Amino acid sequence: MVTKHSQKSSRLGMTKPKPMSFFQNIIKPFKRTSNSGLEDDIERIAALEQKVFSFQVLVSATKDFNPTHKLGQGGFGPVFKGRLPDGRDVAVKKLSQASRQGKNEFVNEAKLLAKVQHRNVVNLWGYCTHGDDKLLVYEYVANESLDKVLFKSNRRSEIDWKQRFEIITGIARGLLYLHEDAPNCIIHRDIKAGNILLDEKWVPKIADFGMARLYQEDATHVNTRVAGTNGYMAPEYVMHGVLSVKADVFSFGVVVLELISGQKNSSFSMRHPDQTLLDWVKPLVSLLSHVPLFPVRAGPKHRLAYKLYKKGRTNEILDTEIAASADPEQVRLCVQIGLLSVQGDPHQRPAMRRIAMLLTRKPGHLEEPERPGVPGSRYGRRRHGPSVTSSVGTLSTPGSSAGSFGSNLKTNTGSNTGSGGVTPASSRTPTRSVGGASSSSDPHGKRPMSY
Numbered sequence: 088m089v090t091k092h093s094q095k096s097s098r099l100g101m102t103k104p105k106p107m108s109f110f111q112n113i114i115k116p117f118k119r120t121s122n123s124g125l126e127d128d129i130e131r132i133a134a135l136e137q138k139v140f141s142f143q144v145l146v147s148a149t150k151d152f153n154p155t156h157k158l159g160q161g162g163f164g165p166v167f168k169g170r171l172p173d174g175r176d177v178a179v180k181k182l183s184q185a186s187r188q189g190k191n192e193f194v195n196e197a198k199l200l201a202k203v204q205h206r207n208v209v210n211l212w213g214y215c216t217h218g219d220d221k222l223l224v225y226e227y228v229a230n231e232s233l234d235k236v237l238f239k240s241n242r243r244s245e246i247d248w249k250q251r252f253e254i255i256t257g258i259a260r261g262l263l264y265l266h267e268d269a270p271n272c273i274i275h276r277d278i279k280a281g282n283i284l285l286d287e288k289w290v291p292k293i294a295d296f297g298m299a300r301l302y303q304e305d306a307t308h309v310n311t312r313v314a315g316t317n318g319y320m321a322p323e324y325v326m327h328g329v330l331s332v333k334a335d336v337f338s339f340g341v342v343v344l345e346l347i348s349g350q351k352n353s354s355f356s357m358r359h360p361d362q363t364l365l366d367w368v369k370p371l372v373s374l375l376s377h378v379p380l381f382p383v384r385a386g387p388k389h390r391l392a393y394k395l396y397k398k399g400r401t402n403e404i405l406d407t408e409i410a411a412s413a414d415p416e417q418v419r420l421c422v423q424i425g426l427l428s429v430q431g432d433p434h435q436r437p438a439m440r441r442i443a444m445l446l447t448r449k450p451g452h453l454e455e456p457e458r459p460g461v462p463g464s465r466y467g468r469r470r471h472g473p474s475v476t477s478s479v480g481t482l483s484t485p486g487s488s489a490g491s492f493g494s495n496l497k498t499n500t501g502s503n504t505g506s507g508g509v510t511p512a513s514s515r516t517p518t519r520s521v522g523g524a525s526s527s528s529d530p531h532g533k534r535p536m537s538y
């Protein structure tokens with residue numbers, strides 16, 4: 088005998104027990120033993136625990152991958168919206184067949200990534216292989232990606248300062264989780280506004296983590312897509328293929344500055360990779376240039392920025408659309424964090440743990456920054472013994488000692504092991520270099536492993 092409820096569950100393909108009466112719960116196991124569909128049920132439950140979706144379920148969820156269900160076309164393939172039999176909305180990513188990855192390898196990677204669960208990370212609910220098709224099934228995130236809200240619509244004002252601050256904090260938490268708390272340390276490698284999805288409450292969720300492992304390009308399909316996105320990549324990664332968690336910190340810093348200013352950091356050229364940050368900093372400096380006391384040409388930019396910072400004028404880089412809602416102390420904190428994160432020297436960038444901690448502090452408790460160092464002095468400072476309160480944070484543009492811009496924040500940068508600056512992720516995942524000796528971990532030598 089099958090209860091009305093179990094009939095419904097079966098029809099919906101659900102495995103989650105629905106509330107039942109006390110009596111029903113007691114007799115349920117006995118009833119099920121007499122159910123001839125028991126084996127099917129067990130199989131289905133086992134399949135779901137393994138996170139395997141049948142192709143047929145995904146076909147009907149997406150109405151046979153109907154173009155009207157297409158959410159977009161990413162570098163790895165098209166993404167479709169679907170609804171599972173149990174009513175859950177999903178985003179199904181159909182990996183393009185340029186991936187050279189074998190089925191078993193894909194399944195192993197997907198299984199591993201499906202264990203990555205965090206509020207600020209788009210959860211991978213499962214996967215599917217069917218012939219040559221490889222599909223990934225993600226939770227559906229209702230709002231658009233951050234880049235669409237910030238740059239591609241007139242919706243910028245919909246996310247006020249409070250929301251932007253929460254988005255910054257959420258991304259920091261998600262990244263901290265990926266770097267230090269996930270089952271395996273995951274270096275995302277492609278943190279950008281387009282990979283931050285926003286749910287209906289504007290909670291940010293980091294998308295596309297682990298793609299380098301799920302989508303391995305054929306040598307004939309060299310596609311730098313997997314390696315990251317122009318404008319967000321850390322200079323040491325762009326120029327030398329050196330990958331560490333600090334590459335993600337750099338990209339995070341770019342996103343933070345974009346969120347604060349509402350301006351996209353896009354003017355990046357592969358021929359002049361070290362211009363990334365310069366191009367970013369220029370508009371900021373020009374925004375600040377109207378301050379009569381500190382004309383742009385008066386001296387090194389970092390000193391100018393420091394003076395402006397000391398004068399409490401950091402707010403002037405803020406998106407005018409949201410100026411009214413802004414908390415100046417929080418804006419200042421975020422500008423500092425953004426600028427610390429995009430420092431040229433990866434060792435100087437704070438670890439995500441330190442950033443997440445700074446963001447949860449009451450702004451009034453933040454240490455006062457000291458005068459910025461001059462270009463070239465930062466290594467000297469570090470040699471003189473980093474400590475918990477050591478003053479670091481000299482900011483320099485990638486690949487160049489010119490154009491330093493920023494302030495000193497008493498912080499631990501993750502290059503040492505003082506409180507708040509521990510870098511277990513770094514130690515779990517040594518810095519790797521594309522094309523260097525350590526790239527032997529990547530049999531194709533094209534890019535570093537991401538975790």
Ligand SMILES: Nc1ncnc2c1ncn2[C@@H]1O[C@H](COP(=O)(O)OP(=O)(O)OP(=O)(O)O)[C@@H](O)[C@H]1O
Nearest residue numbers: 158159160161162163166178225226227228232281
């Ligand atoms: N889990 C999801 N929920 C809702 N929409 C999603 C989800 N994942 C992806 N999308 C949407 O699907 C589209 C394609 O996403 P995808 O991540 O594949 O590529 P992209 O971010 O647009 O580009 P790229 O691959 O270059 O990063 C985007 O519009 C994205 O917002």
